[in-house]
Amino acid sequence: MKRLILFLIALIISSCTKDTDINEVFSDFSVSIDQVSADGQSTVNVIAILSSNADYDRRNVIFKTTSGSFLPSLTETATVKAEYDNGKLTAKATLKVSTKPGNVIVSVKPEFDSSVGEFILEKTIIAVQSNVASIHLEPSSYGIGSNYLTDVKVVGTLKNSSGKSVSSGQKVVFEDFLSDGTPANGKFREMRSITASYSKVSCYCSIGTFQIGIPITIKCMNPIIQLTYLIQ
Incomplete structure (x- = not known):
């Protein structure tokens, strides 16, 4: 009987646990252009819009890139706090492309760790070869x-x-x-x-x-x- 009661309690708790959808964390993730010259100078604007329900102390996001670097730190990651822009919680970063042609994967995720799951969004930018003129x-x-x-x-x-x-x-x-x-x-x-x-x-x-x-x-x-x- 004791085991049955414990099982029923665990079942009730698990049924009450809410699965968080990624749309409850981010409402949009975009890049200004999806194709850019691999010239080591061109830049791409990266924008993440958080859900309006985001807590004040959970508005930091981490941008990451597989190639190039974020300005002004010139690092592969950038931690940015979302601020209100036209009524939306918006986090922005500027990616400076490298001179290496190929696919560049840019991602964003919340800075805080979630017990529910990992919430990551990705965009692919094509860095096309910059030829000699x-x-x-x-x-x-x-x-x-x-x-x-x-x-x-x-x-x-x-x-x-x-x-x-x-x-x-x-x-x-x-x-x-x-x-x-x-x-x-x-x-x-x-x-x-x-x-x-x-x-x-x-x-x-x-x-x-x-x-x-x-x-x-x-x-x-x-x-x-x-x-x-x-x-x-």
Whole structure:
């Protein structure tokens, strides 16, 4: 009989337990755009709207991203307290995309732990590749010594068609030529021909035995851009 009574009490308690639906925590979760250039500079606004029934001390939410970072902390997570905006409890964050193309998953969840369950909403943003449209080459000097006595460091800054950085993994080719178009056969070292997160490439170049005053042209391919310096 005692076991029966305990069973009935447990059954009554479990039947009175209310399952919380995620709509009772969040009423909306959105991103300003679902496709963005992976240029390391573009931003996406992330907005979560809490239920109007949210307690005052339970209005903090945690935003999280699988790529890029939230401003201004430049971290992968951001804890934000929802405030009233046009009558709605709204939490906002700004995501700065990285230079890595691919799917970016942004999520939001309450900061407080719930005994009922975990309440997480997700959105997927597609970071499309930012391709090279222009390159600016900057040499450490416009003169170079013959017979490999000195070298020139060349730094290339790559931009897309909007003037922003390009995605990581963009590759260029450095070549050198004489004025008649024949290869100068210089030596390149410390070649960094693939972009990382800073949209730059670089190399050091030295030249063999040539007469003073002969122009040497370095070409950076993809797209083609060139600069000319003189043998000193």
